[in-house]
Amino acid sequence: MGASGDHSKTGLAIIAGHGDLPRLLAEECQASGRKYAVVEFENIPLVWASTHPVIPTIFEKTGQLISQMQDADCLEIVIVGAMNRESIDPSKLDDKGRELAIILSETMKGGDDETLSSIIRFFETNGFRVRAAHDVLPSLIPQAGVLTNIKPSDDDIFDASRAAEIVTGLGRLDVGQGAVVGQGLCLGLESIQGTDTMLEFVKNNREGYAPNPTGGRGVLFKAPKPAQDFRVDLPTIGPDTIRNAHDAGLSGVAIDAGGVMVLRRSETVSLANDLELFLWVRPKE
Template sequence: MSPSPKLPEAAGPAGGPLAIICGGGAFPLAVAEAARRAGREVVLFPVRGFAGPEVEAWPHVWIHIGRFGQLTAEMRRRGCRDVVMIGNVLRPRIRDIRLDWATFWLLPSAFRMLRGGDDHLLTSLGRFFEEAGFRLLGAHEVAPEILLPAGRLGRVAPGAEAMADIVLGCRVLDVTGPLDIGQGLVVMNKHVVAMEAAEGTDLMLARVAELRANGRIKMPAPCGVLVKRPKAGQDRRFDLPSLGVRTVEGAARAGLAGIAVEAGGVIAAEAGALIAAADAAGLFVYGVAPGAEGAP
């Protein structure tokens, strides 16, 4: 197993509770638990329509997309200065946005935010918070344990053919990342068969499974690798690529041999369950250390 890269230390508090703006999925609570273990108070700000009811077991304030003034006022009232944004949130439809007065004055900037890729949107949103006096942290800075390390992470190891696919996949993502296209792709026998775009990883894997089912992919299973890594130049405080049990299940249905990630650049809320699912399916999960031999 390759030596793990040095992962970041948990970010120290700047004073007051940590504000966690919560989308959907398991990551917001994983970050909240990590912050509490580190002795940090937290207040969750779940986004209506995306976060689940499980957030109500924590100190929380429900928020609507478009109520930036209300959100920042609540964070100040509760003494929060550090902010993490984590979880699944889709771009809203205009009719779903409920503006408050403070957000109204930001509309010209907000419209410019929406005219671009996800990196542009998230970085612009982060700038709003910083200009309002808050410190934006990445989820991995608060909970470094959610970052996947280097080397073989389960019982199954990638073979030479899979390693060649991993190297090619990383090189392709180095080229497409600055174009804000996606964070993942599938490579089989040194051939890119699918790239992640707006549909996300799960639907990309479903597309690969369909290509196998209709005979467009003729290589026998298991064959091929899902490769995920952050985009080159990406602001890592936002939208780090993630893996979960559903990803493993999708890779298995697509007939892949395994999954490769950039070590220290991909997060998993439940790494133990993910690895157990991969072992049960006979898939490898492998962390490529940046700059390691064989990696681009």
């Protein structure tokens, strides 16, 4: 639930998982002078966090974390970066940790969307506002259009449209946010293992599935799920995505306009140009 006003006056806790996004948000807060702290879990060491204010914690000590964020005047939070489903040590749980563990035990069977929504509700009930990463760094979400020198061909546009239909179906089932289609054929589907694993699968298994040797080489398409809460788990791409798409033999990458974050955009676009791939921010149909 967004509130109006100047959020930069309110402290921000960056609840950090793996990947570049937590670091990019911390650097943005640091550069803008916004009060912030990085929440670093014991089993997710953040090498880059040494130059930032850090709140160290473990998953079981949720009550302690809430108090630490309140003491740091960080009443807004952003939850970013990949996090594995960790085993919980019941002997370490504090009261709030036990409360959250019970909630998660009930919602995790329903899929990621239900789990993440329950986490958002938990923090909101405890007095925090949950923000989206692009609230902090709006440039993460590019405007519609082709960002690269290479443009998608008619074959690529067709494949992207077919992939968009597939991703919408996947999203309704709360399965994944990406698919690869080449010459109308689905070559790969994203599931819990993530985009990079899907692209590795396509790389190793695409032979024999391109009936037209002069047709499209395939397109990676990513989009949010139809019922996605844009504050958490919004799909992202970055330089690694481009490199892996190239290694998988694809023509390019298409993303849903307004619903996918591009990390390190300048580097991502430059790499796509160097590898002669297109990067298309596809308008919603």
